[in-house]
Amino acid sequence: MKMIQTKTKKWEMRPTLKIWSLRWVVLELEERIQELWIQMTVTMKGCQIWRDDQVLMIHLKN
Secondary structure (H helix, E strand, O other), rough: HHHHHHHHHHHHHHHHHHHHHHHHHHHHHHHHHHHHHHHHHOOOOOOOOOHHHHHHHHHHHH
16 A cells, blocks of 8 residues: 555656756756856857757766
């Protein structure tokens, strides 16, 4: 009985956790991309800046 109860509780909480963690990850990514973008613009003045998806890939790796 206890195991079933904990399982159902976990399943009930999962959707809200997913939504919140997703929101947090997106916000965190946006902040970090902005920071990186500023750093790249400063360090690579006059050079061609990488595309957004490449910047995103760097962050997903880190």
